Amino acid sequence: MNREQISAIAHTHHPIKFPLHDDSVRRLLEQGLPRGDERILDLGCGSGEWLLRALSAHPGLRAEGVDIAEDSLDLARREARRLGVEDRLTLHHRSAEEFASPHAFDLVLSVGASHAFGGLLPTLAAAREHLAPGGRVLIGDGFWEREPTPEAVEMLGDFTDLASTVDRVVAEGWTPVYGHVSTRAERDAYEWACWGTLASWALDNPDDPESAEVLDTARVRRSEWLRVYRDTLGFVSLVLRRTTD
Template sequence: MGRLIQRAACSPDALVLDLGCGAGEWVLRALQEHPTARAFAVDMSEPALRRAEGSARERRLGDRVTFVRGDAQEYRPPQACDLVMCVGSTHVFGGLGETVQALDEQVAPGGAMLVGEGFWERPPTAEALEALGAEPADFQDLAGTVETVERAGWAPVYAHISELGEWDDYEWSWTGSLTRWALDNPDHPDAEAAIAAAREHRTGWLRGYRGVLGFATLLLQRQNPR
């Protein structure tokens, strides 16, 4: 995460936009890397935004980021930004190519884009497709993923391919957090459903797409700078 943001080579007072920010880890890391930068971060999830706001306060970054609850596809920042990020939320725009095209107008001249997208590590199995609710055409292999952003007019200048251990940590963290909450609150009316949801997702991951679906985060620059 830090290496990708550092390689974006933004000025210290950059303007950053994170679309589909979730709990805010990417945008907060960008603010830490750029000590006078300001940011806008957008997500539909109220609980995720609350966690993001809490993390921003803990890191003393709250006065430099504006969290917005809304549709990332419809949001427009007050001005074009030096770094625009969309990590794991390309479905909002209809896919990777559509995401890159949609974000283009929001990136300032000389700016960079950071996009995270799934890709097939190997041909998808029936179990993986069922667990993900996906079709084979929903993702490409890594080479095809890179070719998609190039066709949209952007060039990868660096990338991070998530290792299996990183993916495992992500999956265990969120299914475990949901399970722990339910076990700690057994009388809550949603506790039983939470455990069932965590179990269903964990089974789909372990018996379905683990080792089949990978994740790449691409740092992009325009092929024809404005």
């Protein structure tokens, strides 16, 4: 079973693929979309959950999403039809780095997708290329709450602490106008949902030839979370504006 299939199963009951409760997602979108009639772009949209929630809440909104996973985009299209917002959603099957548009966007999202651009600051540089004057960026990324072990750094990447993360963003010419640090409860709920759902799928499908592999994947991921990064990895979401356009 490939990575996208594993992810789709794991996120069945937590469609926002990051440690954020529904209320946190709603508040972040409200801060990113102050008017409600904006044009919005998600670089690395996956199954389009952020865009679908924004479109459902704001009838005047238009949205575009970019992702390399065709299965995820198909899921987004089906859900958009179910919600009746498909006429305001455009999806692009291509890498976010290669995406070009004739439009500028009032809000550019890239939550948890910095690996696609090579880090947080390159992600912000890419978002800026698509941003309309006065527009906002909604970005989410990890940070170290405590000094990580070498194993955690090797597994997850070389993050910095929260203050240093914000300092780096500000030094690149951005001003945070809203932010949310995911709580321990949000982080735990996310991890339990992912690996519990994956394990349940394996137990419910014992005759599937990949069931044992999926169950082992759930065990390994749960152990990595509990033993390697539960006490060290945080997640911050920031709504940003350019300090000078």
